[in-house]
Amino acid sequence: MTKRIRKAAVLGSGVMGSGIACHLANIGVDVLLLDIIPNNLSDDEKKQPKSRNKIADQALLASIKSKPAPLYDSAFAKRIKTGNFEDDFSKISDCDWVIEVVVERLDIKKEIFAKVDTFRKSGSLITSNTSGIPIHLMSEGRSEDFKKHFCGTHFFNPPRYLRLLEVIPTQDTLPEVIDFFMHYGDHYLGKTTVLCKDTPAFIGNRIGVFAMAKVFQLTSKYNLRIEEVDALTGPVIGRPKTGTFRLGDLVGHDTSGNVIRGLKANCANDEQVSSFEVPPYLDFLLENKFLGNKSGQGFYKKTNEKDEKGKPVILALNLNSLTYEPSIRPDIPSLKAAKQMDDLPRRIRHFFDAQDNGAALIKESLVSLFSYASNRIPEIADSFFRIDDAIRAGFAWELGPFEYWDIIGLEKGVQLIKESGEKVPSWVTEMLSAGFTSFYSKQDGKKLYYDQMLKAYQPIPGQDSLVILDNYRSKSTVHKTSETILHDIGEGVLCLEFTSPHNSIGEGVLMGIQESIQLAEDGGWKGLVIGNQATNFSVGANLMMIGMLAYQQDYDQLNMAVNAFQQTTMRCRYSAIPVVAATQGYVFGGGCEILMHCDASVVSAESYIGLVEAGIGLIPGGGGTKEYALRASDLFFEGDVQIPTLIEKFKAIALASVATSAYEGFKYGSLIKGRDEVVLNKDRAIAYAQQKVLQLARNYTQPILRDDITVLGRTGLAPLYLAANELKLGHFASEHDIKIAQKIAYVLCGGDLSGTQQVSEQYLLDVEREAFLSLCGEQKTQERIQYMLQNNKPLRN
């Protein structure tokens, strides 16, 4: 179906409605956001469009101001127009898509849809964002054309950030409408788009809320404290930092209470329905309206008191006494041991073997989840992989239930379910007796799943246009260093993946880049993608190495290391093949420098890009400062006074600015329009980068080294020094910040030249390296590096 969404109407401007409106604006759609007219208007106000649209206007404004920002770029808010249901409903007639996000009441939704049916143009799409009401009930009584173009599209809050989109067709929904949303959700909305059935709470909430409710129960059973359970059910088992209880505070207990009760009522036949009991302590919170973050307290309560480190004292609810107590640092042997293990599967297996109450909670919650999720096939999804997809995307777990299960083994999982007295579905028993040992498998760079209808592994659909590095791990790699793997991703294109912790850049990565480029040049490859599929593209240079050398004052080694870094980033640009970066998450420091030196990049919308070196007492030393000087020079034009451009570049580095989306990267100058490209779905970044390489490879020639970079010397230094002084006097910067800022200024201006002059890249790299080394000798810089290594956050000194 060749539909295009140029204009969409969002009906209902609550938190979800406004968030969806913003995300549609993010991807370039013109949005009409409507809500009711306030019912308390005076006669005079009733005549004013401004007061009639107040609800939608205020909701949108609140949404735009909320953190994390719902818009990629605040300017995108212009794409949203507001209105009200009475005056503006007819405007939906030119909308290609109408999304209903009003209150969760069937009668109200049906009333809205009747109105939509009147005003919509035929062939336009209509969806509901309900999380609980059966989709088919909502289209009852509507026209044929309406029903054919109607389905559920369920976003998760916040719509920009949570990666799951559930698409729920009814039996009347046209297949091409389903196909359209599956494609649109993936490519345009950038979501992991999961096809669901019209069953209670669909997939994500059905399974995710079960898991939460189960952990609630087990917390009481094992008499654990909420701080302990949050630590146990957080990153250590591949889940978000919020764990279980803090997540509840974040979501709001009124919401989670409703979903739990709804599931209990609607899923009475679930074999583990007793897990959906609302525990007494949750009732306690609800009765007292301690709804979580939005009402200031929930399971946790932030106080105004400060501890000795100046951080606010946080109290935690004691589930037995229902009183708030100072929160403790969990002291559970299995948890401590797990924290020493880098590898997630190893940690999971460790918890299954360990013997304390903490391990018991994890083990029992996972085993019951295995049983619950596997018994939902085919009820909520025809294949189990959709459950894993939904949970990973909707709840930001690293692994879905069946992936956890594969870690401990199919057979052991079955055995543990039986021991716990829960039910093993027949399809799993069959699979086991047919000799299968895992839910997933890999073949030829493709991920396979066990298809319980065909009783065989099948490729997961939709992989053809993706490059998934995990699937190449079984294949032989083209080249390897201690910190990189070079994959052949097809069509003559290589992909260099970093494998160092947090993809930090050390010797192994630098060698990997140099050797891969050499290998690609010599081996007749078309080009190279530098990219990975970890949470973060790269957190920057390996600080440990720099910190050690700085501490030892080993300037020869430092000089060599920094030079190697510079020559490596330069190699990304000056080679016989196109090199394209593909990024997501943090693209910090050295990661940003690599990105900027590639021939082009494909940047996921959710890329957070910045030269953050100033925060640790340094300047970008891998060519980043040089590159900003070069980019400033390229922006100068005949008659330009140049200083404002220079100040803008200076501020980006001196303030360690980080773009909070790829679009902001263009503002801060780390990305360049026309050269760098944004991709909405991060899963597609490497595949797009591969295409970009092929496109560039058609007539690629190695660029010529630049020796025409205009730098301003003292003319530029003076205003930058003044600006730095101003920041110091205004307490925006410390003495040491000023010292760093002056070094940045020095490199950007090409040093203290008497006047404007054109210089070469290598000259600027030399100035940059010298400035970097001089800062390494500063005690305060060393303190900053050490503090960052120990505390993972910057020190202001």
Add this chain to the structure above:
Amino acid sequence: MEAYIIKAYRSAVGKAKKGSFKNFRSDDIAVKVIEHLMAQVPELDPHIVDDVIVGCANPEGEQGFQIGRQISLRALGIPVPGVTVNRYCASGLESISMAVAKIRAGMGHIFIAGGAESMSQIPMTGYKLAPNYDVANQTPNYLTGMGITAEAVAKKYGISREDADTFSVNSHQKAAKAIQEGKFKDEIVPIEVTDVSVRNNKRVETTALVSIDEGVRPDTTLASLAALKPVFDTKGIITAGNASQTSDGAAFVLVASEEMVKLFNWQPIARMVSCSVGGVDPLYMGMGPCAAIPKALKSAGLSLSDIDLVELNEAFAAQALAVIKEGCLNPESVNVNGGAVALGHPLGCTGAKLTTQVINELGRQNKKYGMVTACVGGGQGIAGIYEKL
């Protein structure tokens, strides 16, 4: 030979970047004000004016091309020369003192002096920020921004956020009252501004008569000001609400020698008794008036208690308060009709605008001596003393 002020007029002060003069150039405002002034003295042949002295703090861009000459050409004709004078915020007063000094020195008989500034059109620091490298390196405080200097003054002289905010609320209230009582009505030259802009994709032409100062907010309260964040210093007290407003405007006076006064049988409205400037540490530029006032008093042979009314340019409420606190001025006499926090501060115009205001208020109150004083960026102060005639 003594010099006399015959007439004094000003434009209304527009809010920079959003007010009525945002697209109306300062040379145009100046020409309108001078034309109006000349219309009050039809007996005077414009071509005998010796010079037009124009104060302007950022004479570049729209205010470039030696704006003094551009104004004299259009307002008075080819034979009348024009000069641009820059002493930043003191420019408008400086130009009047130069006219007076020239007449006293026998170097002319009739001058038009004042100032014009568009802060809508010229950025505060000009287009190219290009300080001296050695200064930036060795004495960067010579070139600090004005907000930071106000913070330095506030800190040194113990001015609190609440003091500054209270002062600012008073400034708005006094100014609102003065406007309501029509005090500025006669001194303001109404200017017809035709604005051509695109609205809803249509070329729209509107015409409005600008005759009221635009910066005054009678509804300003201590609570509304307290909600504002410090702008220049994270630990500071200076906010957008207790600093002067950026503005557009022009003001000019006609200065004539005793001989001319007799020839035309004019009734002078005032004479400038003295005018002095002094230097202070640029970081504390807000204290400039304290360096200039004693000099001006001494040269006038007067003491502070002789001064009935003072127009103290409120560059910042904190700075104005510190000047008063240091005893450089008598608080009761200061800014009876509000100041720049409410009425705006069109840099190069301000000295001439305050001159106009103080002379008229002396007349209303039937008082004798008035003073205009201001701090000046770069660490200077100016004080001019007028005698009402």
